[in-house]
Amino acid sequence: MLDRLYPYVVRIAAALFALLFLTPVFWMLSLSLTPEGGSLFAGGFNVSFDNYKTVLSRAPIFGWMGNSLVVSAVTTALVLLLASMAAYSFSRIRFPGSKVLFVLFLSAMMIPGEATLIPLYLLMRDVDLLGTRVSLILPAIAGPMGIFILKQFFDGLPKDLEEAARIDGAGFFKIWYRIFLPLSRPALAALGIFTFIGSWNDYVWPLISISDKAYMTITLGLPMFQSSYNQEYALPMTANALAAIPVLIVFLIFQKQIIKGIAFTGGKEM
Amino acid sequence: MATQTLAGRKKTGAPARAPRSSLRRQGWVTGVLMVLPYTIFFLLFSLIPILYGFGVSFYDWSLLGDKTFIGLQNYVNLMQDEEFHANLLNTVLFTAVSVPLITGAGLLLAVMVNSIRKGQAFLRISFFMPYVLSVSVISSIWVIFLQPYTGLLNRVLRGIGLIDSEIFWLSDSTLAWASIIMATLWWTIGFVFVLFLAGLQDIPESFYEAAGLEGANRWQTFRYITFPSLSRVTVLVVVLQTIASFKIFGQSKLITGGGPAGATKTVVFSIYENGFQTFQMGYASAIAFVLMLVILVISLLQTLLLRRFGE
Numbered sequence: 001m002l003d004r005l006y007p008y009v010v011r012i013a014a015a016l017f018a019l020l021f022l023t024p025v026f027w028m029l030s031l032s033l034t035p036e037g038g039s040l041f042a043g044g045f046n047v048s049f050d051n052y053k054t055v056l057s058r059a060p061i062f063g064w065m066g067n068s069l070v071v072s073a074v075t076t077a078l079v080l081l082l083a084s085m086a087a088y089s090f091s092r093i094r095f096p097g098s099k100v101l102f103v104l105f106l107s108a109m110m111i112p113g114e115a116t117l118i119p120l121y122l123l124m125r126d127v128d129l130l131g132t133r134v135s136l137i138l139p140a141i142a143g144p145m146g147i148f149i150l151k152q153f154f155d156g157l158p159k160d161l162e163e164a165a166r167i168d169g170a171g172f173f174k175i176w177y178r179i180f181l182p183l184s185r186p187a188l189a190a191l192g193i194f195t196f197i198g199s200w201n202d203y204v205w206p207l208i209s210i211s212d213k214a215y216m217t218i219t220l221g222l223p224m225f226q227s228s229y230n231q232e233y234a235l236p237m238t239a240n241a242l243a244a245i246p247v248l249i250v251f252l253i254f255q256k257q258i259i260k261g262i263a264f265t266g267g268k269e270m
Numbered sequence: 271m272a273t274q275t276l277a278g279r280k281k282t283g284a285p286a287r288a289p290r291s292s293l294r295r296q297g298w299v300t301g302v303l304m305v306l307p308y309t310i311f312f313l314l315f316s317l318i319p320i321l322y323g324f325g326v327s328f329y330d331w332s333l334l335g336d337k338t339f340i341g342l343q344n345y346v347n348l349m350q351d352e353e354f355h356a357n358l359l360n361t362v363l364f365t366a367v368s369v370p371l372i373t374g375a376g377l378l379l380a381v382m383v384n385s386i387r388k389g390q391a392f393l394r395i396s397f398f399m400p401y402v403l404s405v406s407v408i409s410s411i412w413v414i415f416l417q418p419y420t421g422l423l424n425r426v427l428r429g430i431g432l433i434d435s436e437i438f439w440l441s442d443s444t445l446a447w448a449s450i451i452m453a454t455l456w457w458t459i460g461f462v463f464v465l466f467l468a469g470l471q472d473i474p475e476s477f478y479e480a481a482g483l484e485g486a487n488r489w490q491t492f493r494y495i496t497f498p499s500l501s502r503v504t505v506l507v508v509v510l511q512t513i514a515s516f517k518i519f520g521q522s523k524l525i526t527g528g529g530p531a532g533a534t535k536t537v538v539f540s541i542y543e544n545g546f547q548t549f550q551m552g553y554a555s556a557i558a559f560v561l562m563l564v565i566l567v568i569s570l571l572q573t574l575l576l577r578r579f580g581e
Binding site for chain 2 (some may be wrong): 003006010011013015017018019021022023024025027028031047053061081083085086089090093094095097098101105108110111112114116117118119120121123134138139141142143144147156157158161169171176194197200203204207208218219220222223226233236237239240243244247248251252255256258259262263264266267
């Protein structure tokens with residue numbers, strides 16, 4: 001009896017959990033679409049975009065998102081470029097000392113970014129990069145995870161792929177960008193998604209490096225804007241919605257690839 | 271016999287390879303050049319900062335004042351710093367509660383969703399969605415969500431009769447931690463969930479067929495087939511979660527501001543306050559180094575555990 005009911009119990013429980021998980025997001029949208037103290041469902045379904053207009057006139061939300069976009073996109077592009085080059089070299093060329101270097105990079109994966117906050121702050125200050133968007137990009141590229149993930153992927157590609165190209169006289173560099181890069185698109189996409197989300201959501205390093213409002217990322221600017229509202233909720237929630245909606249739209253469009261990418265990279269991590 | 275063939279091959283192979291040695295050297299050059307760009311970033315923004323930070327931890331260095339070498343004094347002070355001890359204890363307790371909770375809940379959701387075909391995509395999206403939001407967005411949503419009188423959580427709890435007076439979530443230290451844990455669960459469970467789901471989908475159908483033939487019930491199947499097959503993923507999830515929990519900062523800074531009365535401050539909070547509010551660079555570096563050691567130990571434990579359970 002219990003056994004026959006089990007599939008239904010699981011379905012109902014899963015649906016309830018899903019609703020529970022979606023509630024905060026729906027509630028965010030509902031607060032943002034109604035005036036302070038109002039309710040979306042009081043007196044019919046009254047939608048107003050006034051909060052959005054007010055928030056956009058008071059805070060450079062789009063500017064912050066632009067900063068986040070530039071920082072995350074440049075970080076991701078550079079990580080993919082540098083990590084795939086290095087991973088290819090480690091996987092296929094193996095110069096003297098390459099194994100030692102790879103192990104050194106690998107062991108650096110255990111070092112938390114939080115341990116380098118102080119020295120990075122001091123070093124960036126010394127070279128006058130503190131407070132710039134560049135200061136947000138540079139340390140993120142130094143993470144070795146990409147090399148590890150791509151090397152594993154490259155190691156799995158069959159050797160005879162490049163043998164033919166070698167016979168035709170192609171050099172290692174050419175083989176990398178003509179054969180390896182196109183073949184590893186799924187792995188690059190997965191790593192790219194992982195890197196982009198990580199960079200977009202970084203909070204502690206921007207908090208320390210950036211003080212000029214104009215260079216803030218959305219993750220940093222949002223709480224700063226919200227901190228001036230104490231007993232009001234509609235405007236802070238609208239700012240949340242503004243920051244979340246583009247991310248959620250991108251997520252919903254590419255959800256399959258994003259979830260796969262996170263599972264792939266996360267599962268390979270360390 | 272085998273060695274003879276090998277040796278023979280080596281002999282015949284040697285002259286053929288000799289002219290290629292210049293190509294091989296060219297290969298080395300390309301190899302080095304391809305590793306070089308990343309290596310420069312690694313040196314400048316990872317290795318040098320770590321060594322530099324370790325060096326700084328032996329100094330008394332307030333950013334605006336002088337820099338004096340004090341040896342291990344920062345580490346000695348750290349051992350007597352009650353606030354640091356409290357923050358460390360907070361971090362350990364948070365880790366001890368949130369890791370089993372999020373891992374267990376993530377596994378439960380994954381097992382549930384894995385058994386559902388119709389609507390699986392919808393469930394996957396629902397559970398994973400919060401993970402793509404930033405810590406700022408999720409923190410602010412939860413702060414407003416938890417407000418007394420106006421927040422949705424209190425209103426719902428009152429509506430269904432579970433409470434009859436307002437709960438002030440962020441004013442009590444235990445409830446403040448409960449709030450941070452709830453928010454963290456909601457935010458990060460998607461990551462754990464997709465790792466377990468991927469692990470579940472890798473278990474061969476034949477394992478379950480065998481269990482079915484043996485007449486195993488649902489619990490026995492989970493206990494003796496599913497869970498052991500997930501041991502690698504489980505170790506990975508536990509370690510990743512433990513490390514992430516040890517580094518918690520954003521939620522505590524943004525949801526509770528470290529309060530009430532410092533009850534939700536963490537180790538990274540200590541680094542932040544000592545380094546960037548009172549500008550004691552040496553002391554903050556010593557804390558950072560302790561954090562790094564803790565995380566190194568966890569990572570090494572993981573390597574050992576994976577070697578035992580994995581492969």
